[in-house]
Each structure stands twice: as C-alpha cells, then as structure tokens.
Amino acid sequence: MNQAVISCLHANLPAVEAVLKDIELQGITNITCLGDLVGYGPQPNEVIELIRDKQIPTCQGCWDEDVIDGLDACDCSYPSQLAEKRGHFAHQWTTNKLTKENKDYLANLPYSIRKDKCLFVHGSPNSQHEYLLPDMDAFAALERVENARAEILFCGHTHQPYIRELADGLIAVKIKNAVPKDTQEKEIQLPMRRIVNAGSVGEPRHGGTKATYVVYNDVTNEVKIREVEYDIELTCKAIIDAGLPPIFAWRLKNGFEFAEQAEDASHVCER
C-alpha cells in the first residue's frame, strides 16, 4: 500500500494544497507529516488548520517547537548573523500571528511517530534540530536508524529529498589487554537500513523550485521522490504583503539552494 510522507511545509499554503492534490490524484489516503508547519512562510494558521482538518498524523518540527518554547536553538543553526536575524524576525512574526488554538496544537505534537518498522521524525531520532544530510558519515547515519530500533527512518529538516540505503556493513572488534589475558576478536555484520528524507513542501532547497515529498510502498519497499509545481508567485506576493523578509520570496522563486542550516550537520543544539 502506498503512503505519502510530507515535511517542512513552512506556512506555504499554495504549495501544501498542490502537494495534497497530487497525493489525492494518486489515490493515496495514508499521509504522515514530519513537521515544520510554520516558519518563513506567510500562512501559518491556514496551513495548520488544513493539516488538522485532514487529520494528518504529524510530528513536531524545530520551528513548531521553537514558536512554542521560545528560540532556544543555538546560533549554529544559521550560516550567518544576517540569516539569524531574519530567522528571529520570522519566528517573532509567526508567534504573533498564530492563534492560541494552533499554538496548543503545535505544542502537543509528538517528537516521533512509529508505524511497524518505520520511524518518522523531523530532524533525527536525537533532536528536531539535527540534520541528517545525504553525505553524512555512513556509520553515524546507520547508528541513528539502528539505535532508534527502526528499519526505515523518515526525516525532513534538510529540505533536500533523498533515499539512502546503508548495506553490507561490517565492523571487526578486538579486545586487547583482556582479563584473562587472551585476546578476543569478532566480526559483527551490520543490518541493512534506509533513511528517507521527504524534502520540503513549502521551502525547497534542492536547487529547483518545485515542492517535494515521497511516496513509500510498504509492500514493495519502493520509495519515490515526487516533485510538484505550485503557484510560487502567489506565495511570494503573500510573503511581501505580510512584511516578511523579501529574500524568503526571492529564494522560493529562484530555487536557490540557500540553506539556513548548521555547517556541522551532525551538530545537536545544546538546550
């Protein structure tokens, strides 16, 4: 059975509507959302209400967490002071704009959702703020999936969609200086695991302008990345009209890969 996984909607209503339409056209009714419903975009309440109306199971993203708990991600989340300043402005704007009911909804979202062998998180099983980039150290990536007791880890946060298969792994260990004095050696086969990043519906950072999400077939184990066109001009106009930083509109329109993310992908913010 096919299921759709969406992430990083970022208050971009036209993009969310287009993606949900694309999912509907494929006859898929099982949808999971990996959070970041708000932030950067101009329609936070509208996007939350759409997800709530459709009763889509959703985990809490880093933006969803921060607008509730206050900005407590450390400075490393931003590549520059200017980007940080813009991020803080968008945070404050979103906090002011959200209704109490929608804030309560965000506050009560779970950190993760587990369905059989699949685990759904926003960033990583460690934190909503950790980036699992496609070129992350393979052993560290496998550790994230394995220690979460999952076979497939669905994540978002990077805004770059990918499917990563980690297979044919082995670690050989030797106990030196053991008591009694014999040396023990063994080889440990590592399990095959997958990380699936759903990309971003509302703020793509894959070099193009289309919204992305993934479709997973739990019978064949096949995963497909879907790209969806939406009315970017509409969102850009709403960003400008709302008084949000114009660069948010510019990067949506130009598909510039401008990731406001930590340089150290494995960094987990100290809270």
Add this chain to the structure above:
Amino acid sequence: MIERWALVSGLKGDLDTYELIQKDLKKTPGNITLFVLGDMIGPEKNCNRLLHRLINPKSNDLQPWCIYGWWEEQILLESGYRGDQRAEALRINKGEEVVKSLTNAVDKSFLDWIAALQFGFVELDCGLIHGSSKDVGENLTLDTPPLTLLDRLTRLQVNRLFTARSTQQFHLELTEGILNSEVHDLTGNHKKEQKVPQKAVIGVGAGKNYTLYDVGTDNTQFLRAGYQSEKKTKGFGLHF
C-alpha cells in the same frame, strides 16, 4: 623519554587513594601526564580535602588535569549552575538523602572551580572524557554495540576514546569497518563505500583502578593503586 598518560577517575573524595596513585606514579618511568576524568566528588565522604589537593598540588605531586564527571554534573545542577534544572535524575534514582549528602560533601567555595572544568580533553587523536561524547552519564562498556562506539568516536573526531563512567577497565579496538552507502536524489544515484581506520575505546577504571597509556606504543596497562608495594610484601605478579 617515554611519554605516558595516567588516567584516573571515580576518586569520590578519597584523598588516600589519590595519594597512593601519586606515589605509584612517582616510581613509574617516563614522562607522565596525569588526567583525572571526573567523579572527583561523591556523596559518600567529605570531598573538600581531595578538592583542595587537586587545586593546590603539593610541590612533588604530578599536576592533575581534571574534567567534570557525572557527580560533578549533579552538584552543578543542584546548585543552580545549569539554569532552572536540578539534579532530578539523581533525586529519582537515589533519593533526597543522597542529594543532600552530595551537597554536604562539597564546600560551596569549590563550586566555581568545578563549574569551570571542561567536558573533556582532546590530546593528539585521543578524546579523554568521563562518559561519552553524547552524554557525561553514558556508560560505554565492552557490551556497547560497536556502531554506538564508532558514533561516539566520530562525534569527537578522534581515533581513541578514553572513558571512565562505566568504572570498567578495557581496551576495545575497532580494527576494521566497512559500509556501503547508496544515495538516490533528484540528480541520480551516488554510491560510496566507506571504511574506518583502526580506532579504540578504552575504559580507564575508577577509584584505585587506574590506567597507564603509552602514547608511543598505544599500549595500556590496567593498574591498582598501591599494588606494586603490596606485591613486594605478598609476592603477587603485576596484574597487567
């Protein structure tokens, strides 16, 4: 000159043990650097004399290089050095009495010194920490999955990780690692085979059990303070 590191932890206020270790190290050949990997304090006994000695070494003492451990983290939490958090994990697991015993065991004048201690040291390609690079309270042992050990090494970007939290003494080498990674994204498929060079995790022990590490040969010796003098009187062999 042989360069060696002496790795000590879990003294928990025991000045007598610290003095025994200092005495042993004076007899040990080579250029010795002494690292104290946390848990200098604990709830069982008054820790002020040991803390005073660590901060003000005697003229013939080896200078100790200290980091904080799990017990130091608990007292800092309880004393308000970590914001609004308190030592709840300790309170839940050991009870209010132990929290009180801990705060009574350490004079408040030492708290700023404890708060200034580092989480760990990186020397050459080695990480010296109390628990793990993920958490000061994490136990790394021979039974920890190798994938987890590798992750903790990777987080610090070191080839050897000296850890004390488990109180165990061990030297586990990750001699070989290989993993195939295939990424499919919007630009196509990208295959990569990742290998890891030889790495190791070393448990240094606690209390009287400490470790000597020979930087040049990568060899460890697991020792017990005072054992060398005991050996002379009782005739036992060294327990390396």
